[in-house]
Amino acid sequence: MSRRVAVVVFPGSNCDADTLAAARDAGSDAYYVWHRDTDLQRADVVILPGGFSYGDYLRSGAIARFSPVMRAVVTHAREGGHVLGICNGFQILCEAGLLPGGLVRNARLRFLSRPVRVRVESTDTPFTSRYATGDVLEIPIAHGDGRYVVDPRTAAELEAGAQVVWRYAGDNPNGSTNDIAGVCNAARNVVGLMPHPERRVAPVIGGSDGTRVFQSMEASHATQHAGDVRAVGDRHLRV
């Protein structure tokens, strides 16, 4: 059975349609959830897409994190549900405290919209399991506030715990700490990244390097399903 994937739409989201299409292409049962909704409709996965929620007023993601839907997203995450934040979605997850650190103005100030090279640093997440560690991908960025910052102690913890999921390879476009492009939480069920994998899911739009993010998400269902069956004595119990 396909995974149910809720793509949250905030006022100002603009990557929601591409994200929905990428998830559906990977076989997911993806649908939109409006930011005012309080019900995720039995979602297995929640994706916060890119865009400029609330016009980035105050700080990117600062107001969106208080949208009614976010209460359900936080509950979903706390219960171990999978959550992916792309670009503005990553900013919102940081503002909501679901991911460590924060995203501030690019070091060279300019808004950057171009492909970058990112290296997969961890495949132990629901969104990277179909990659190999060390894979270098070409995926576009499109952000003004993409510089990931975190205090040195937390940065060391992220490195030690293999919570850095993607790192810019070669050129660091925005000055982010330790070239970080994406991280996960300690439980590894919440993942955020600045590049846009949904913009690289077919050769006709420039490449397919992002496809496996969505395939990983769909495949992690099978893994989770297998984990749900536990042998007790001579029987297999579904738990």
Next chain:
Amino acid sequence: MTAYRVEVRVMPRATLLDPQGQAVERALHALGFEVGRVRVGKHLELDVEAANGEEAAARARAMCDRLLANPVTEDFAVAVRTA
């Protein structure tokens, strides 16, 4: 109850690179001004009705903790005066 004007100053953390401040600093130098380091932050004015100034400041600080400043990237200061 008294009407207070609370002024909130939100600044990027001192340890963080402030590229906006650097750009302004360079622009000032280009115009011939002598100036040391420049940092750019935000200034917010909040009109608050409270029993006293301390209560007004406490409420403003709670607003900063919750929404107006991000403790990971910013520091804030609160100043209260009667409106």
